Amino acid sequence: MKIGILTGGGDCPGLNAVIRAVVRKGIFHHQDEFVGFLEGWRGVMEDQTIRLTLDSIAGILPRGGTILRTSRTNPAKKEGGMTQCLETLKRQAVEALVVLGGDDTQSVTYRLHEMGFKVVGVPKTIDNDLSGTDFCFGFDTAVNIATEAIDRVHTTAEAHNRVIVVEVMGRDSGWIAIYSGIAGGADVILIPERPFDLNDVAETIRHRHARGRYFSVVVIAEGARLAAGIDEQIVAEKGKKDEFGHVRLGGIGTIIAQELEKRTGFETRAVVLGHIQRGGSPTAFDRMLATRYGIGAIDAVHRSDFGKMVALRGTNIVTIPLKEALSRTRTVGQDLIDVANGLRENANRPL
Numbered sequence: 001m002k003i004g005i006l007t008g009g010g011d012c013p014g015l016n017a018v019i020r021a022v023v024r025k026g027i028f029h030h031q032d033e034f035v036g037f038l039e040g041w042r043g044v045m046e047d048q049t050i051r052l053t054l055d056s057i058a059g060i061l062p063r064g065g066t067i068l069r070t071s072r073t074n075p076a077k078k079e080g081g082m083t084q085c086l087e088t089l090k091r092q093a094v095e096a097l098v099v100l101g102g103d104d105t106q107s108v109t110y111r112l113h114e115m116g117f118k119v120v121g122v123p124k125t126i127d128n129d130l131s132g133t134d135f136c137f138g139f140d141t142a143v144n145i146a147t148e149a150i151d152r153v154h155t156t157a158e159a160h161n162r163v164i165v166v167e168v169m170g171r172d173s174g175w176i177a178i179y180s181g182i183a184g185g186a187d188v189i190l191i192p193e194r195p196f197d198l199n200d201v202a203e204t205i206r207h208r209h210a211r212g213r214y215f216s217v218v219v220i221a222e223g224a225r226l227a228a229g230i231d232e233q234i235v236a237e238k239g240k241k242d243e244f245g246h247v248r249l250g251g252i253g254t255i256i257a258q259e260l261e262k263r264t265g266f267e268t269r270a271v272v273l274g275h276i277q278r279g280g281s282p283t284a285f286d287r288m289l290a291t292r293y294g295i296g297a298i299d300a301v302h303r304s305d306f307g308k309m310v311a312l313r314g315t316n317i318v319t320i321p322l323k324e325a326l327s328r329t330r331t332v333g334q335d336l337i338d339v340a341n342g343l344r345e346n347a348n349r350p351l
Contacts, residue, residue: 001026001030001032001033001095001096001301001302002032002033002034002035002092002093002094002095003022003026003032003033003034003035003094003095003096003097003098003298003301004034004035004036004037004044004089004092004094004096004097004098005019005022005023005034005035005036005037005052005068005097005098005099005100006036006037006040006041006043006044006068006097006098006099006100006101007019007040007066007068007069007070007100007101007124008040008041008070008071008072008073008099008100008101008102008104008105008108009040009070009072009101009102009104009105009124009125010070010072010102010125010126010278011064011065011066011070011278012064012124012125012126012137012138012139012141012142012278013064013065013137013138013141013142013278013279013280013281013282013283013286014124014137014138014141014282014286014287014289014290015065015066015068015070015100015124015137015138015290016057016060016061016063016064016065016066016067017060017061017137017282017286017287017290017291017294018100018122018124018137018290018291018293018294018297019036019052019057019060019066019067019068019100019294020057020060020061020291020294021290021291021292021293021294021295021298022034022098022294022295022297022298023052023053023054023057024054024057025294025295025298025299026298026301027053027054030298030302032298034051034052034053035049035050035051035052035092035094036049036050036051036052036067036068037049037068038050038068038069039068039069039070039071039073040069040070040071040072040073040101040105041071041073041074041075041081041085041105041108042071042073043068044075044084044085044088044089045073045075045078045081045084045085045088046088047088047091047092049092050068061287061291062281062282062287063281064278064279064280064281064282065279066100072104074104074108075108076107076108076111082108082111082112082115085108085112086112086115086117089117095118096118096119096120096301096306097109097112097117097118097119097120098119098120098121098122098297098298098301099119099120099121099122100121100122100124101121101122101124101125102123102124102125102127102129102130102136103125103129103130103131103325103326103329105124106121106123106130106309106322106325106326107326109121109322110307110322110323110326113306113307113322118301118304118306119306119307119322120297120300120301120305120306120308120309120310120319121308121309121310121322121325122293122294122297122309122310123136123293123309123310123311123325124136124137124138125138125139126138126139126142126169126176126277126278127139127169127170127171127172127173127175127176128173128175128176128330129170129171129172129173129175129329129330129331130325130330131324131325131326131327131328131329131330132309132311132320132324132325132327132330133309133311133312133313133320133325133330134311134312134313134314135289135312137282137286137289137290137293138278138282138286139175139176139286140282140283140285140286140289141277141280141281141282141283141286142168142169142176142277142278143176143179143180143183144283145273145276145277145280146166146168146176146179146180146184146219146273146277147179147180147183147184149166149184149271149273149276150166150180150181150183150184150185150186150217150219151184153166153217153271154184154185154215154217157215157216157217158214158215160215160267161214161215161266161267162215162266162267162268162269163205163215163216163217163218163257163260163261163264163266163267163268163269164215164216164217164218164257164268164269164270164271165218165219165220165253165254165256165257165260165268165269165270165271166186166217166218166219166220166253166270166271166273167220167221167222167251167252167253167254167270167271167272167273167274168180168219168220168221168222168273168277169221169222169273169274169277169278170191170192170221170222170223170224171192171221171222171223172192172223172329172331173191173192173193173221173223173329173330173331173332174189174190174191174192174193174221174223174224174331174332175332176221176277177189177190177191177219177220177221177224178191178332178336178337178340180219181219181340182336182339182340182343184217184219185217186217186218186219187204187205187208187216187217187218187344188201188204188205188216188217188218188219188344189218189219189220189340189344190218190219190220190221190224190256191220191221191224191332191337192221192223192224192225192331193331193332193337194337195224195225195226195227196224196225196226196227197226197227197228198226198256198259198260198263199263201218201256201260202260202263202264204344205218205260205264205266206264209264209266216266218256218260220252220253220256222252222253223252224252251272253270253271253272254270254272256270257269257270289312292312292317293310293312293317295317296310296317296318296319297310300319305319307321307322308320308321308322309321309322309325311325
């Protein structure tokens with residue numbers, strides 16, 4: 001069987017581990033042939049491919065990024081784009097397509113499924129916000145990177161009696177912020193799920209300093225929102241959108257740091273982790289999860305379980321309809337918010 005593979009959207013650690021698992025089991029157990037499409041859906045539209053063999057995937061398990069490269073190309077937004085994709089797949093004699101990506105990438109996968117092509121999705125989003133699965137690979141690596149950064153700023157914040165605001169990824173959900181904030185002992189955690197009042201944040205910090213703790217660490221997701229609904233988080237690249245209609249975020253940490261210094265009088269600095277969270281080698285957890293997803297994807301192909309996405313439910317790898325996976329954004333639950341509130345001062349304030 002000839003199978004295509006592509007990686008779409010933002011990169012994250014673990015993509016290569018999925019590719020490796022799909023190709024190894026496909027060749028060893030089914031004598032499959034594999035073609036990789038370069039730079040996500042752009043490669044399908046433009047017929048840019050490489051052959052995936054045992055030699056080409058050798059040694060990629062610990063590598064970050066993706067050997068197939070990626071892009072945020074959306075064929076559904078281009079005239080004739082979906083037809084071009086089908087023509088390329090037919091020309092390459094691809095019988096099934098395995099797609100690694102988040103909700104945007106998988107929305108195109110679902111369109112192909114509706115057009116009658118055989119597809120299987122693999123969940124990939126560093127924000128961990130794709131519905132239907134408990135965890136996405138890359139998330140654990142990002143949390144570990146963010147937690148290490150928070151650990152490091154703790155010492156410099158304490159040495160200088162500073163407030164330090166650490167900005168992490170998270171457009172519509174605060175999974176990285178809540179996990180790394182709790183694990184790193186942050187004093188305030190701000191997530192998109194709970195719009196916040198800057199006066200409440202400032203009061204929490206003043207209260208902490210009043211009892212002799214002369215430094216504070218604030219962790220904020222890039223998509224966190226002020227309770228007043230002011231779009232202050234959209235800064236230098238305001239108005240610029242990708243092909244899926246998302247405004248590019250980044251910079252709310254700097255804005256909040258400036259405001260907190262004005263309102264508290266305490267010296268405040270901002271640290272924006274940005275793409276550092278995406279880079280480097282995946283953790284052992286992510287390598288294992290990505291490998292299980294890859295095996296689950298090739299197994300789904302060979303039992304003709306198409307129009308589905310592999311997912312982690314508890315400790316089991318299952319398949320769910322792509323439509324279900326795209327139905328909503330997976331957000332941080334009240335249980336984790338309660339954990340964070342139970343650890344901080346002024347927990348009655350609705351941060």
